[in-house]
Amino acid sequence: MKRSSMYLRMITASLMRRRSRMLVALLSIAIGATILSGLVTVYYDVPRQMGAQFRSYGANLIMTGTDGAFTTEDMAKGLAAVPADALVGAAPFRYENVRIHEHPVVAAGTDMAGAMATNPFWRVEGEWCSSDGQLLVGKQIAESFRLKTGETLTLSYTPENTEAAEDVTLDLTITGILDTGGSEEEYVYLSLHDLETLTGEAGTLDVCELSVQAQAEELKQYAGQISNAAPGISAHLVKRVTASETTVLSKLQALVLLVTVVVLALTMICVATTMTAVVTERRKEIGLRKAIGASDKSIITEFMGESMLLGGLGGILGAGLGFVFAQQVSLRVFSSDIRFQWLIVPVTIAVCIIVTGLSSVLPIRSATEVDPALVLKGE
């Protein structure tokens, strides 16, 4: 039999056959590890969660043409500069002056799916447009013209730069009333294709709104990439959203970090106390081991092994419970599932082993000071 297997047999026997004794230590480590891994999971998942929350307030990047001419081709080039997995949605907008019952109104041609993705906070009474020939009417417009969903509305357009006296008209079915609480309520929205049919001019755009999953720094970088993707286009951040996202994030992360440090310190104190008790309780055994020939080094290796094994077990337990804990926090605070970081498992276990090891150093050193002659004395 190898010495190492006897060593393992000894330290596992010490933990397994003294279960009730070690349970307290194991629990304190596991609870520490649970809170730690839970907090770290939340810490890393918070940016994603917060990002999702903030993106629901609208686009965070706006792409426009620098020289006034912005086309669908420009938009495609710009979008190609953003990684597909970071792009939550992109909505092109082209605004034109049209008339409803001879009153001027702004009509916006867009891609309905993109508009829906970049503006999750838009509320539509009725349905979003799902095909050409349909119209989404801003709430204020709907009120002033007394429009209802299901009705057909005629938009009139006077072509510019043409001699033709005739207005162009297009009949559209109202599928929904748009309620945003903002200026969007003063527009009517139709598909880009319908607007192009109405105006007889295709390919031009005014802006493209993007919702991108990224932190402030990354976002700036994407903006730069878009601006460089093609001449004549530029992108800029929607400051309001990204700035507040970043402040809230850093405050939240600082808080989590602080709690983590406190928990770590408490765990260490708890483990050190437990190990001190363990050593005191086992003075006789230590004396005996020394009497039958254990060197100080052997005593240290054995107790260290025991406490690190304990740390490892606590870590495994804590990593599992920590995920449950993080999941609960996530469900309660952000009402969404946590994304599990597998790396946290080995890291938690390693941290537990190191922390238990460190907090055992002093108690174990005192173990080597046991005088075998004194503790083995009769009585």
Next chain:
Amino acid sequence: MSLLELRNIYKIYGDLHALDDVSLTVEKGEWVSIMGPSGSGKSTMMNIIGCMDKPTKGEVLLDGVNIAKESAKNLTGIRRDKIGLIFQQFHLVNYLTAVENVMLAQYYHSMPDEKEALEALDRVGLADRAKHLPSQLSGGEQQRVCVARALINYPEIILADEPTGNLDEANEEIVVDLFHKLHNEGTTLIVVTHDPEVAEVAQRTLVLRNGKLHKEVINQNFTGKIQFEDRQEVQPHA
């Protein structure tokens, strides 16, 4: 050269002379008993011979090495290599099985060898108790495990401090029989005891009193076998 030689040993605590100018020689293969009243310095002397303590004054030569001058670290090594210890209180690691307790001594000495440890338990008649924890063994069985542990590394000297102090007669006899076997194999034995019957089985009995060597008795009819006196009291005839 004698295996063990104590030259004018003193152990002084404050103004208490636990050992007071003790000189003593033990030859290789000898079986020596040490007797004396409580507090006479028996354990103090055993601890010094067992490399667990150092004399205040004097020389202790073990195999020609003056262990009174060695560092604590070297003493641990000497104890591991040359000495087997048996205590009155058995002292087993309570979460290790009998065989694991024996293997522990092998582990610190060189290589754990379960087969050899089981053989040692067989020698002390505990082959079928190998997987038991100390709490599942009787006092006598625990002490026999301690004997197996003490002999497993073939030490030069086995030091036993009141090994039968907590045992009943049957177990006392078993342990003394084991000593007898070890003696026959050439192991040097130093056994502290209160029990004259245990002391008498040795070749020589030393008596300590107040830290001094009070007297030395050579056992003429040494057999190594314990002989219990007939304790039946004779009833006076009516």
